[in-house]
Amino acid sequence: MKKRALWKDVFREIRHTKARFLSIFAIIMLGVSFFAGIKSAGPDMLNTAATYYKDYRLMDLRVQSTYGLTEKSIDDLRDIPGVQTVQPVYSSDVFLGESGLIAKVYSYTGENELNGYKITSGHLPEASGEIVLDANLLQEEKFSLGDSITFSGEAGNDLAENFQTLSYTVVGFVQSPQYIETSNRGTSRIGKGTADAFAVIPEDNFNLPVYTEAYLSFTDTAAESAYTPAYDDLVERHLSETEDALKNYPEQRLEELKAEAAEMMAAGQQPMDATQQQQQQQQAEALAAQNPLEQPKVYVTDRTINPGYAEYKDNADRLSAIATAFPVFFFLIAALVSLTTMTRMVEEQRLQIGTLKALGYGAMDIMAKFLVYGTLASLAASIAGLAVGFTLFPGIIYNAYGQLYNLPDVIKSFYPAYAIISIIVALVCTAMTAMIASRVELRSNASVLMRPKSPKSGQRIMLERFGFLWRRLSFVQKVTARNLFRYKQRMFMTVIGVAGCTALILTGFGLKDSIGSIADRQFGGIMKYSALVALHDNATAEDKASYAELIKQEPAVTGTLDVLQEAMTARAKGVNDQEVRIFVPTDADKLAPFVTMKDRTTDEPRVLTDEGAIITEKLARLYDLVPGDSLTVLDSNNEEYQVKVSAVTENYVLHYVYMTPAYYTEVFGHDPVYNTQLLNYSAQDKQWEDTFGEKLTSNGQVAMVSFSSGVGEAFDGTMESMDVVIVVLIVSAAALAFVVLYNLTNINVSERVRELSTIKVLGFYDKEVTMYIYRENILLTLLGIIFGGALGILLHGFVLSTAELDATMFAPLIKWQSYLYAALLTVLFSGIVMVFMHLKLKRIHMIEALKSVE
Template identity: 70%
Template sequence: MKKRALWKDIFREIRHTKARFISIFAIIMLGVSFFSGIKSAGPDMLDTAGTFYQETRLMDLKVQTSYGLTEDNIDLLSDVPGIDEVQPGYSADVFSGNNALILKVHSYDSDKPLNQYSMIEGRLPEDSGEIVLDDKLAGKYALGDKITFSGAGTDAELSNNFETLNYTVVGFVRSPQFIEKSTRGTSGIGKGTADAFAAIPESDFKLPVYTEAYLSFKDTTGVKAYSPEYEGLIEQHTKAVEQAMSSVPEARLAEMRAEGEKELSSGRGKVAAAEKQLADLKRQPEGVQQEQAANMKAIADGLVSAKAELAAGEQKLAELGLPKVYVTDRSANPGYAEYKDNADRLSAIASAFPVFFFLIAALVSLTTMTRMVEEHRLQIGTLKALGYGNRDIMAKFLVYGTLASLTASVAGLALGFTMFPTIIYNAYSSLYNLPDLIKSFYPSYSIISIIVALICTTLTAWIAARVELRSNASVLMRPKAPKSGQRILLERVTFVWKRLSFVQKVTARNLFRYKQRMFMTVFGVAGCTALILTGFGLKDSIGSIAPQQFGTIMKYDALVALHEDASADVRDAYEQLITGESTITGSLSVAQETMKAHSSAVNDQDVHMFIPASVDAISDYVELRDRVSGEKRTLSDEGAIISEKLAKLYGLEPGDQLNVVDKDNETFKIKVAGITENYVMHYVYMTPVYYSSIFGQEPAFNTELLNYTMHDKAWEDKFGEKLTANEGVAAVSFSSSVGTAFDDTMKSMDVVTLVLIVSAAALAFVVLYNLTNINVSERIRELSTIKVLGFYDKEVTLYIYRENMLLSLLGIVAGSGLGIILHSFVLNTAELDATMFAPIIKWPSYVYAALLTLLFSGIVMAFMHIKLKRIHMIEALKSVE
């Protein structure tokens, strides 16, 4: 009977205090949904991509050499331990007819399993002359359209690569190799970057050797992409493949030279035959020579041409160097690594932001449950007097809190695991070509959420009830003695106190009389303001990276990577091209080399060595300065200047040493002479003299930085085509396109920050409503009294809200300071090893955070005004208290 009565009492309590139950439910639901949603978004994104890679059988490694791959090379790869599939193929860069689009054309064979295409429209190519296009070209082409290939050279040269140059579009596809929508990798023709990919039947390629081979391994089949286990396996397999291919360069060079000598022997034979034929004609009588004059001229012209071809062939053979072998993993595919970076940023934010979110929820829940227990003081005393035990009396409050937290947790988990990841993933879908999000249930996050929710309500109810139950029944059945009135600190400042009106004095006394409520309101408002400000601050920090890195710090307009083994003639042609462009205002030769920074306590980091040929000219191309003071940094022969994030990761200060490891695993110690502002990747700047003193060799200037006045994309595309047409140019990168691409990636974080801001704003509303509701409930007799005394409804509302507005303003000020600390903490947590967020909050963000908090405070006041108008004065005054 007792249990039945208890449950009836609990449900009666819920019915009578719907506003309180709903407010507890709302604040816990918000906290749980936010925590579970943000926490699951990153893993859901990685799981979706990993499943997509498994379904389409994305390769594990890609092998290329500068002279192509022969059947013997493919056999070598097939013998690598643990190999599952070796899929050789062809690819070539071409122009697409009159559109001047650069297509990266791949071979397609239905019998080859790796890198399968996802069909968007149409079908895959089956016969010669059929082509499927990247689905990003669906707006430019339609099924059945004709495409003609053209190249940087003549059509005759292009015909040596393809069976036909005319193709019919039969479908549009997506490839797991190109998950990023905007980028399709580099190109050896045109402006240096590909616009789209395409696939044709493998039989339509006429190349003598394979251009690449894709590999998959048995032990990676069931392992999720991006996981540490997968990365570890790929690192092992990469070393094994590099070892297997170590003898290929010498063998391939010998093979190429043998083929070249064979062709030259044939050419020499043709020259000798032409020379003999011409000599024989010259020995003929003069009359016969006159008759054969035309024939002799043709032979002589042919001989000159044959000798020129022979000389060119001999020079080409002499210039043949060792081919380079490139073994790359999935991270070389456009968008693959960036996608993981974005998911990692979410996971990092999820580890910092929800903690503060839950802290505010717990604080407000504690206040609410404590108030509930205090309201039932008389009932607790009565039940105690009737013989009920402490456990039975406490059960009501525990069940009330548990019901609120469990139902809120279930609703929050359902909302969190479905809504938040979907919103965030849809924001990233503007950047990536991936299937619909795979949403998963995470028991660990669910258990954590429920435990925290129970702590927020059930534990606080237990603590509050336990405090009351320590008193005996007679004490509990008497009204709690009101707090004795005391002079407040402000009263002692007579100069100020005398000038306050009566209402202002009452407001001041009420604020200091209820110090706990004052603290709770200020802290609740401050917490919400801090969360909103952190959201806006994240937007400021992330949005500042691209303009700072690719405008203020990297001042050059273009970066041209050069072939180190280019001939003098090729270099001269390049110099003539640069000097012939009137818009180019300056150029700087730079040696760039990538090494690994190493320390036992930190993960190894890729470090880009940057050695300018002219130390005095570097300030025109790269800004070296201290981020805080803006003081310029100058290169000297006594040490190197390193980027700020690198120094931060390894705990380095000027005078310390940075350990770097080259490709041969040899370690070098670099003295840190200074630290410079930098946001993307790690750089080490040094003079040629210091480089030589550390590495024992002269730097190889393999890069050139360019500055120009014509900042126009059409001009850059044309200029890029001229550069890539030069044999000495390996790649071209324009700062404008790099900055735009990075900015686009960062803009996807805007939705994440918007989710943070909206969630924080919703929390602010619930917190303000809850605290204001408690304030009104605690002072219901006081408000009824002043209403009976003749105060109008608006005056009664203002009586409460003068205090609330003052406390809200104090909370906003405190929240702004707290927001700076929280913003810094979230930035440090969310940063990746290779990036540094700009630690700034712009002044409009402070205004927006304050206005949003005031807006919700005003909305709550409007609701409370309606509630105050409905107060039944006589009933409130009749209550025993």
């Protein structure tokens, strides 16, 4: 009977105090949905990628050798314990027709292969002369189904030796688990050093004497998910076993090459037909390429060598870090709001508590009502928050990364651990505060509780001690000041709630400022050149002369600079591999009009010397480098080189290593080959750029043209995906502000209903009664905005440091307009609450309120 009465009493209380119950419900739901949603976004991202890797059988290990892999080496790999699949592959780097694009071409057998392909259009190659291209090329409208493509190579490289045919028909477009990034296709042995795309042709169309690489998968890794410690440990062990299995291969391969060379020399003394002579010539030329007398090298690498694989996990981990910080606002404010609300609820029921205590009810029996009330609010809010968080936030956040990665739709999951944590924290915020509030009242005797609570004795506030100021205040201003300090708990609660709202809004707009300023700072501020022209190394003398004449005859062109741009890979233990661009101008003294190199904080210029290289700031930060340290870089053949750092320069997008020609020669052992020309021109018209671009691309020496204006616009487009995150922050801040201000204002009105009725009886109009309350709210809102601005700066810095991608650096910038928008929106949310409260104040029944004590 006692339990039944308790539940009836609780539900009666909920019906009579809907606004109070809903305010607790709303603030807890916001905190739970934010925590569960953002916290689950990271694991959902990793689970989506891991499922994609399993579905398309992404390899566990990749084996490469400088002289290729023979059938015997493939058999040795199959003998490694635990190997499930060994897949040998042919590959080669080519230019795709006249487009100037560099593609990494792979062989395809049509069997159940590792590194499978997800078809987005058309079908996989089924016959000789069919080719499937990277899906990005279809999205960028570079090629379409049915197009014809002819492979070409660099000067002196006859691709006919590598392929049965050089002409292909596009029959499909695919995505690959090896290339989950949209913009990175790894390094290339030709052209500018980076691949623009990948392509797939039938294995029979290759004409290579040995395999270029082999992919391996293992039986025990199939049961583990990518990005887990269990999977990483297994792969590390298998990598070591594979290296041991191939430790004798370099020496054996060298002996095979010597034996083949001897056989070919002997065969040269015997009569041969034309076909045999051609085969011998091809083999001799193949043996004569990177010196056959040198012992070949073998490289065994895991999945982390794939572009974007490791950075994708880092991005997911960054989300988890953000999820740890953001919900603190909501849960902290939820606890404070709940404490204020439950304290008010307990005070309202002093008479009932005193009566029950006088009748002999124990403290726990009396406290149970408030505990159940708070628990119901928190459990209901937790369930709603988990439902919203686990389903809504992961999709929003995942889509914000959609333009960075080629991955399927996010797989949403339920995480019991996050749900339990959310519920426990929610219960602490409500049940614990209910216990604290009721225990304070239960310390009093029943006779005391059955009488109204004595008002606090009047005290002089600090402001009164400054007589020269206090005397100048009006009566209403003095009342406002006294009321603020009389209800200190509510004062601090309102300031904290408004500050949290302002901080979230400012962080959202600040992120927009930091990300939006990158394009202007990078493309125009640092990279000052107007256009970048990639040049063919194998161009004819006629094409070179034609290009030079084209530039000379264009009056808008104000300056040119030949540079080498070559992609390499930076590597260090404990850091993700990063693609770096080696940048070597023909004359370092002429670089300033094209590229600005300076310190970001002091604007001190950086000058290239022959003593070392200048690296960009984010690269130095990732690898913890300072002037005097060395950076390890690898070329497309996995050869390591040490680059001494002489200085660090400001940069926001990608990683650059600037060198003088002399220092480049010192590091790499050969002179730079200048494959790019930077252009500056005075014309700013988009139509002129289009016309000039057509002239350039039609020239035989030009491989590709990139205008800085277009690059900046494309980058801005990519970053627009972050707008969704910013909207979520602002909407959440609005909800936070509304709940906190409404709840506290409602309590304020309820506590002072007799006071407000008294001034109504004394002749105050409705608007004057409203302003009597809202003068306090306006002042507290302004204080909250000031503190929120400072808090927002700290939160903005935290988000920037955790949300940055490896290849970008956000500018630590918040524009003054963002402070203004954050303040105005906070005032707007506060104003909406004031409108609702004004309507409630108008409905106060003066007589009933004044005789409520009786």
